[in-house]
Amino acid sequence: MSSEQINWSRMSLEELQTTWNTEVEPALQRGGVDLDERPTYQEVADAGYGGIAYALREHHELTLTEFLETVGYVEPDSDESYQWGIDDEITIDALEAFLRRIENKRAESTARSKRYRLATYVRLYERIHATASIVDRVRDADNQYDELRRVEAVLYELDDELESPESKLRYLSDIRQFYRHIETRHAGAFNPTENVDHGEIWEQQIPDSRDNPALSSEQVATLYTAIESPDEQLLVLGLCAWGLRRSEVASLHVSQLVLEGEDPHIAFEERKNGPGTVALIYGVSELADRIDVLGSDNREWNGYLFPSRKSSSGHVTGETIQARFKRVADRADVRVRGERPTSKTGRRYWYTTYNQAMTDLLENLDVIAGEQGSSDASVVLKNYLSEAERRKYRREFMRERLAKAFEVEP
Template identity: 65%
Template sequence: MSGGQTTIRWSRMSLEELQSFWTDEIEPALERAGVDREERPAYQQVADAGYSGIAYALREHHDMTLTDFLVTVGYEEPGSSASYQWGIEDETTIDELESYLETLDRRRQLARSTVQTKQSRLATYARIYREVHGQADLVDRAADATNESDEIRRALVVFDELNYELGTDASKLRYLSDVSQFYEHLGRRAKAAFNPVEHIDEEYNWSREEPDNAALAGRQVSRLYDAAESQSKELVVLALCAWGLRRNEVAALHTSQLVLEGEDPHIEFGDERKNGPGTVALIYGVSDLSDRIDRLEEDPGWSGYLFPSSRSSSGHITGETVQARFQRLAEDAGVRVQGELPTSKMGRRFWYTTYNQAMKNLRENLDVIAAEQGSSDSSVVMKNYLSEEERRQYRREFMREQLEDVFEG
């Protein structure tokens, strides 16, 4: 039976009758339509099969969404949105919001707290949208290109509210980023013809400047390293914090770049690096790196990437995956910077602050030698009494001491 052949009196059914009707009628119809019975069906699939009326009946007579109802008939709760109350009625929008969050959780492997924060921001946007425009049919309106002008206007009204309610420009920009990424997700799946919030930041005088270049403290890096339960996770922390690499550089590290023998172990970079060709000294962590290579070489099909990925056409993970793994470690270790999970960039900043401290310690030691030579300037000793090789050796020794205190302390 389909909803197009017989009038279904949804409003007269009790919850138990709706559950029986689902099992006896709707599930078989969905299966005939090619929907996998092992997966939770989306509202649109239910509607396409001719049973869209069940969502209205659940909402109006049983105070439930379709998502809530599906849990009562044996489907698993959505992984990142379980029992979450979106505060809107549009089932298509709820389905797509939950699908997006599941993608962040499963494919991009973001930390759970990050996904929950994005969920909260998206729900706030959707609720305000419903309050000022009557219903939160975000997906349907963005699917039709002829709606673009009107939908941009509607989005502006919502952000006018957020602009008034939120305290800082940084908060407003985070909301905008999360909403924009949701629409981009819809676009990649051919479910949105445009992104109505793409240029909204140009309407406001929001500043993107960071109040300061926040970095991780040494004790926080220690906790991150201690929380790493695998060789791969340890190497992420080392690459970001002990070698000062960018996340995309970490993702694409290959054995062809590594020089581990001799007194000057280092990583070589070509023209693809942001600041041009050069080398990065491996002052600490060479043994960990060698152990990682030994482990990977056990696989006869290994491509040489330190963070390989069989699902990626490049053969290695992405910079976003490095970021996600770093933030999951931070979540496990209970590490926060200014109340937020640290980014991979903060690992690189830690390297710079640590190096500056090492150079300060070196200058303080050279001050003693300078005083014995009758000079008050340690740079005189560095320049006139030490060769370039000796200066490099001293810099590395002092930096190694700083890193040992962090990773072995």
């Protein structure tokens, strides 16, 4: 792919990192750039890839130097001498311990990306609250109510600084993971991010812009009626009704599924963005039927809902899910702004629908808010409803929205 064909602004950070490794670095090397040293902006621009700097600045809040750290260009001793920019050694120790655990599980570049986002968070926390004693505060259970408000204040400030919805969700995911680490590894008494709902903090998760196209309810309904197999049914449900990434759909395992009780869900030990569980509002019976068929047809079934004998992982790849989704879209003759929809447009449909459902819920709480003397319905949602009640209402309003697409005969 030539540099002119690359649409930097549409790429996620992970896609930019991959493009850097597969496209930019080889081109720099062919041009005689010494990759033992960190490339300069001028060297990158001279090679025809200067557009990456604009995309990083405008869509990911990163400079080129900060981005290059995530793909391996770190100054000598930078890990040991990293300046967190806060004045609290206990919190710094917790941050570094958390990142060491991430490095042991994932690529080093992932840990560097998380370090940048967490540094932004803790510096902003200190600026707003005149202290960075985050660990000490969550060790004291008496601070629980106050700390939730403190975290929300930082997130509201981040909302003004971050532009893309994807960046906001990445920040929230990393912040949640860090607080879980404090809770489990540093004697934290509570997790102040547990009840933070991104739909309440950031009202427009997926704006209707050219960079973030999403399927409409009518298009999802058309896709759902065009399916021709249980596999296709599950992948449309997984992407559009559950909001999963294509890699998460590909690797779904029966051990992750909780189908009984009042709160059926998919459990994830860890996700890049978002919660550790995903509610199953639609598709429970389809999942149960698929498990029964896979288990009865093959005694050696490995538990994956999309198994593959050819793959060493035991399941299909995300690219296979993408290809199957596109085949369904072709069969249904569905297009988004003139192009074939991808797994991302299905996932963005979920986010758009969730945002609409939260708006509906808050509008219905306006009456209660008025009776409590408040002009803000979100106060009722946070302060007067239990977590179980909030979850119940969110599911009900989300189910009503999803019904437009999924209460059709496939």
